[in-house]
Amino acid sequence: MKLSVLKLSACLLLLGSAAAHSQTLNWGSETESAIMDSEGTGLGAPELGETFLFELGAFTQGFIPDETNMAQWLDNWHVFDSTTLFTNEDGSAQFSSTRTIQDYDATAQPGSEYQSMFEGLKGYIWVRNTENTEYFLASADTWTFQQKDPNCCSNTPPVTWSITDVDTPVWGGSGYISPENPYIQTQAVPELSSAFLAFLATGMFALRRRRPQGN
Numbered sequence: 001m002k003l004s005v006l007k008l009s010a011c012l013l014l015l016g017s018a019a020a021h022s023q024t025l026n027w028g029s030e031t032e033s034a035i036m037d038s039e040g041t042g043l044g045a046p047e048l049g050e051t052f053l054f055e056l057g058a059f060t061q062g063f064i065p066d067e068t069n070m071a072q073w074l075d076n077w078h079v080f081d082s083t084t085l086f087t088n089e090d091g092s093a094q095f096s097s098t099r100t101i102q103d104y105d106a107t108a109q110p111g112s113e114y115q116s117m118f119e120g121l122k123g124y125i126w127v128r129n130t131e132n133t134e135y136f137l138a139s140a141d142t143w144t145f146q147q148k149d150p151n152c153c154s155n156t157p158p159v160t161w162s163i164t165d166v167d168t169p170v171w172g173g174s175g176y177i178s179p180e181n182p183y184i185q186t187q188a189v190p191e192l193s194s195a196f197l198a199f200l201a202t203g204m205f206a207l208r209r210r211r212p213q214g215n
Contacts, residue, residue, distance in 0.1 A: 022157065025081070032090075034092060034182070037185070043127075053129070054082060056079070101114050122143060138163065169184075
């Protein structure tokens with residue numbers, strides 16, 4: 001059976017509209033991914049233990065994370081969902097989870113509801129260790145938290161955000177080891193305290209040079 005162009009366009013528009021209003025998010029990495037720290041050690045390695053967090057969330061409206069404001073990332077970060085790492089027998093790994101907007105609001109603290117924390121904001125996946133010395137932070141052009149609609153789309157397929165959507169991470173590395181095997185790699189976080197001390201030292205030196213000499 002052939003569909004007219006008009007009917008086909010209407011079907012595509014309907015499907016696109018439903019996906020845009022989906023209230024469920026699938027997110028994470030692909031199966032058989034290589035997920036490594038900055039030294040190239042797989043995050044599932046026993047020597048690393050359960051030290052890494054895998055989170056989906058957004059930053060405070062107006063805050064754009066980059067390497068110049070890393071000290072402020074945690075203070076502006078809001079978690080929508082989190083998960084753990086699953087390691088395969090061949091050493092490859094995966095992290096993934098599914099959550100609905102309604103599930104989030106059912107457990108949200110007052111003042112942290114979905115509409116105030118996430119709606120309309122850019123989504124990010126953040127992989128970090130508990131010591132906050134290794135980060136992987138990434139987003140994609142299509143990752144925007146949808147508008148909450150409790151009456152919408154109970155049978156609509158979930159929206160999927162995959163690490164393979166990412167072109168360039170904010171921090172860390174991603175790509176493909178082979179056509180079938182994507183990877184992500186955390187990157188060491190600069191020692192902000194050392195940088196701050198260097199900044200203070202430079203400022204004090206400049207202040208001494210500019211201080212007027214007494215008569």
